Amino acid sequence: MSDLATPLIAWYRETARDLPWRDPDFGAWGILVSEFMLQQTPVARVIPRLEAWLERWPTPAALAKASPGAAVEQWANLGYPRRALWLHRAAVQIAEQHGGVVPRDVDSLLALTGVGDYTARAVAVFAYGDRHPVVDTNTRRVLARSLDGQSQPGPPSPNDLAAMAEVLPRDEEPAAVFNAAAMELGAVVCTARAAKCESCPIAHICAWRNAGYPDTGDRRRRQAAYAGSDRQARGAVLQHLRAASSHESAIETVAAMWPDALQRDRAIDSLIADGLAEASDGMLRLPR
Missing domain, CATH: 1.10.10 (Arc Repressor Mutant, subunit A)
Incomplete structure (x- = not known):
């Protein structure tokens, strides 16, 4: 395995947060719904909404039978409500084109409304255990700092998947864990505002830390203020x-x-x- 993988996987197995979508029996539909909800939304806000959603619509077919308005109503205050419409349309596609079963292969997942590179691979990896690089904002930050010595990642790029693929373990099970571990590290330790290097399992091989934490600039897109918008x-x-x-x-x-x-x-x-x-x-x- 890569130099990053061994310590990061060991750290994750010991310290990972207990989140509902990490339950081995959570299922592909639950994981797909969670990934829609987690886009630009904090975990604490998602968990109660996710539980309520899956209680009301435990399968794609159940949601497909509901109206789009019901999906928008159930979305409540999660923000970016178009995601509710996209999820409803994806459920209809799953019901009509895939026999009510969330597809496994990445191309079929990408064909669903509202599903992009990250979500498609997240479902394939975390629901079905397949080997793919999964890259979100947290993963990009971990790779930018540990491998490239950058204080913040650049704008999203197709190169992000290639960079993750280079350090991904060869076998499916450790690859899935490593994907989750990189995201977890970026979410709770290697955060955008304050890296907690004293708690980081890969601090000893982090290029950014070893270079003295240089400020290499921040090209992340800034979101406009919500109030009054x-x-x-x-x-x-x-x-x-x-x-x-x-x-x-x-x-x-x-x-x-x-x-x-x-x-x-x-x-x-x-x-x-x-x-x-x-x-x-x-x-x-x-x-x-």
């Missing part, structure tokens, strides 16, 4: 529809709930364009 206006409109009877409300009622009329109208128009809301006969509603 169009995203907040969209969220307020969706929250109103989720809470409304039958998940619909008169447009004039919606119009009165946000102080900036232009921003409110942009929010409503963008929700309709994204398929997150429907308008007819003076009413705004979640999609049916």
Whole structure:
């Protein structure tokens, strides 16, 4: 195995957080749902929503039978609600094209709505035990620091998968553990703001640490502030529809709930364009 793999796997086996999707019996559907929810969302917010989602829709077929609006309503405050629509569409595809079983091969997973390089490989590895490099933001940071001596990773690139593949153990089981371990290290030890090198199992071979922690710049894309943004206006409109009877409300009622009329109208128009809301006969509603 690579120099990184042996100590990192040993550390992970001893210290890994007890998260529901790490249960060996969690299943491919649960892992797919968790990966959708975990995109740009903290673990603590995901866990209760994930449990509620899987209790309501324990299989892709169960979700496929529900309306898109039900998925948006159940998504609640997880943010980026288009993910709920994408997950619903993916469930329909799984039910119609794969006999209700989440596919195993990466190409079939990539063909599902809302599934990209990371999610497809995460499902193939963590649900089915196949050998693929799995690269998220945390993994990219670990590789950038330990291998390249960079304080922060550059923008996402196809080269990220190749870099992870070079250090991935050859056998499937340790490869899966190493994928999870690299993400875990970036999430709890090798964090973006404050690396806890005293707790790091690979500190002794980390190129960034051995170079004296140079500041090599940060080219990560910055997200605009949420407060006062169009995203907040969209969220307020969706929250109103989720809470409304039958998940619909008169447009004039919606119009009165946000102080900036232009921003409110942009929010409503963008929700309709994204398929997150429907308008007819003076009413705004979640999609049916």
